[in-house]
Structure formats: C-alpha cells, structure tokens
Amino acid sequence: MTSSAPPIDIGISSDQREQIAAGLGRLLADSYVLYGKTHGFHWNVTGPMFNTLHLMFMGQYTELWNALDVIAERIRALGCPAPFGGSRFAALSSIEETQGHPAALEMVRELVLGHEAVARTARSLFPLVETAGDQPTADLLTQRLQIHEKTAWMLRSLLEA
Template sequence: MPQTSFIEIGIPADKRQAISDGLGRVLADTYVLYGKTHGFHWNVTGPMFNTLHLMFMDQYTELWNALDVIAERIRALGFLAPFGGNTLGQLASIKEAEQHPAALDMVRELVDGHEEVARTAREIFKLAEAANDQPSADLLTQRLQIHEKTAWMLRSLLEA
C-alpha cells in the first residue's frame, strides 16, 4: 500500500511498511472470519441453536469492532488500509465457507479460523517487536488473547 504522507514516529518507513502489510493480512483474516461467523450465526440449526446463535453473535460483533482498530493502526503507521471483499479475500489466509455446514462443523471451522488469525498475528508481532513498535505489538497481543480464548471456548464444545 502506498504511504499517505511523510511521517516520522521513530520507526523507519520500510519497517512501518512491513508492519502495515502484515496488519493488512490480520485485517483480511479478521474480515473473512467475521463474515464466516456472521453467516454461521444466521444459518446455524439443531439442538445447540440458541447457544451457538448467541455465541456467534458475540463473536462476530467483537470481530467487526476489531476491524476498525486494526485499520486505524495501519493508518497511524502512514499507510492506506486495504478494503473490499476481493482485496481482503486475496490477502486472507482463511477461506470463506463454501457450504452450509452442520452446527459442530461450523464450530470446527471457527476454531481453525481463530487459530489461523492467531498464527498470522504472532508472525507480525515479531516485526512490530523488532521495530520497537509498541502500539502495534500491543494491538497484536490483544488480538492474540481474544483469538486464542475464542478458539479454546469453541474447541471445548467439541469435547465429548
């Protein structure tokens, strides 16, 4: 993404670019996971309907709110945040759901999605830490906590 203006915050432009690009991937993963979670909320059925419907609503709401925080950090670094379904879909490591899975398969897909975002965030954390970019590192730490906790909670539903 092109830099939007001259900025001097103590992080060289090339490192800000790398962090921004990485945060763009976190943004894309979050966007695709948001869409999947919201779609599962709409379409879940079965004996766990009420529990999953409400849980998915809490999760997609959190993901939706996270999109702004991530995009605004990219902007604070001086770069344009990627947007649009096609662009974000190409940047994301998470694939959209291609079908309407059964309730527990939805849960499994969401576990995988949250773990994928955690892996992406952890990879970018290394860049932020090496560049002494505490705000990005803090944002990534918060995202890691949320995605790892959500994956654990969803995974718990799959245990016998």
C-alpha cells in the first residue's frame, strides 16, 4: 500500500501560493546575485580601505548566504519548487552582475544599488502576501527589508562627503 501526501491546505489558495512563490523566487534570485557580487568584492577589494571593506563585505555575504535558505524554504513550505542555478537566477534577478574589477568605492556604490534593488523586490510582494493572509511570508519580507535598508544606509554613508 502506497501512501501519498495530502494536498496542501494551509488557508492560502493554490493560485496565491504559486504567485507568492514566484515572487519569492525573484527575491531569492536577487539575493543570490547580490551574495555573489558581495563575495567577489570581498575577494577583490584593494586600496586604503581594504581591511574595513574586506571585513564588512564578509559580514554582508555571510548574512546573504544564510538568507538564501530561509527564502528557499519558505517557497518549499508554500508547496512550490525553489529556483536554482546561475542562468535561472540571472533570468529572475533585477540585479546585473558586475563586469571587471571595480575600484573599492565603486564596489560600495554597486552594493548600495543591489541592496536597494532587493528591498524593492521584497516590498513589491506585500500586496499579494497581505491579500492572501500569508503572515509568515510577510514576516520574512519585513525582516529582509530591515536588513537590506540598513545595509544600504551603512554602505551609502561611506560614499557621502
């Protein structure tokens, strides 16, 4: 006798769960591309601010790495497959990969733009999440927004005279 899993019945319709998961897939892709960019900048930063930026970028890419699992696991909890792979993430992300090796302050500027892009992606999901009554996803989005907005502010502060 084979048993099969019962259909998902968490109080959110299948269509809403799929739409939310698709939005979270875009958030996952943005976060993954920003993770890769931040880690690459950590490896390649040079100049008088090397130590400060090297350590700052390490803290940021570590936080992003840990967030990837949280986002992907929420997609799975909604009953959908989480996207993966470089080409899939590139197609879903609103963040462009960096070409070449920018100077230290250009790295900082690119990361400001990246964190703000992730914040916009997260914020864009709230209407759908609120309509569906999906409080766990709303909580995840709020946490991500707090982190990305704070990180963008801190990075931006390095660029102000």
